[in-house]
Amino acid sequence: MAVSDERNLLAQDLHDSIAQSLAFLNLQAQLLEDSLRRCDMSEARDTLAQIRDGIQESYDNVRELLVHFRTRIKQEDIELTIRSSLERFESQTGIRTSCKVSGTGVPLSAEQQLQVLHILQEALSNVRKHSGATLVELQMQRDRSYVFRVRDNGHGFDPAALGDATGRHVGLRIMRERARRIGGQIRIDSRAGHGSELTLTLPITQQAAA
Ligand SMILES: Nc1ncnc2c1ncn2[C@@H]1O[C@H](COP(=O)(O)OP(=O)(O)O)[C@@H](O)[C@H]1O
Ligand SMILES: [Mg+2]
Structure with a gap:
């Protein structure tokens, strides 16, 4: 993928998670100002609590994005990188993780590895932000295709x-775009009350593995 395309995707990510939080915080700050003017201390305290939560959320998002920016293609096996991402995720979120790896496919290309890692990071980010889960399981099967x-x-x-995500919620759209660029596909199976499952399937051609 061209460097400029990669920048576009990261810029969208940034816009999605940071700009919106700042707009929200801005609004809350105005509400706080109003309450203080009216000497409504109880409302002021509530708003301040919301502002603190908002700042914490933004901080978590920024920290996560910085990790994404730092993701570089290492020559080591993708399995090691995934395992250390999961360990970090577990210690930062308190959500238990497990990792199962099977099969012996040819190694992924550097470009494929990078996109896969970004997709998995966004999937984990969604688990942290939206799922309320206590456990996340990651499976990697490498055979004729990678799953x-x-x-x-x-x-x-x-x-x-979710409808057509225009503007908000671009995470899933960016994941699909990243998958498409490396010839892969994403499927989401989720039902209210039954957890969520995201599957990335990546056919391996000799060319792609070169
Ligand atoms: N693992 C998950 N559990 C519950 N809800 C999820 C999960 N993943 C995604 N979602 C829902 O799908 C929406 C879209 O996700 P996404 O496109 O990544 O946008 P964002 O994370 O910025 O909200 C989320 O806002 C959330 O409602
Ligand atoms: Mg997301």
Whole structure:
């Protein structure tokens, strides 16, 4: 992928998670100002609590994005990188993780590895932000195609109900775009109350593995 395309995707990510939080915080700050002017201390305290939560959320998002920016193509096996991402995720979120790897496919190209890692990071980010899960399982099968699966035991959602994401919620769209660029596909299985499962399937051609 061209460097400028990669920058575009990261810029969208940034816009999605940071700009919106700042707009929200701006609004909350105005509300706080209003309450103080009216000497409504109880409302001021509530708003301040919301502002603190908002700042914490933004901070988590920025920290996560910085990790994404730092993701570089290393020559080591993708399995090691995935395992250390999961360890970090577990210690930062308190959500338990497990990792199952099977099969012996040819190694992925550097470009494929990078896109796969970005996709998995966004999937984990969604588990942290939206699922309420206590456990996330990652599976990697490498055979004639690679299959990556991220399953959580959270409250699930209805992907069809999200509609056409214009502006908000670009995470899933960027994941699909990244998958498409390396010839892969993403499927989401989720139902309210039954957790969520994201599957990335990546056919391996000799060319792609070169
Ligand atoms: N693992 C998950 N569990 C519950 N809901 C999810 C999960 N993944 C995604 N969602 C839902 O899908 C929406 C879209 O996700 P995404 O496109 O990544 O946008 P964002 O994370 O910025 O909200 C989320 O806002 C959330 O409602
Ligand atoms: Mg997201």
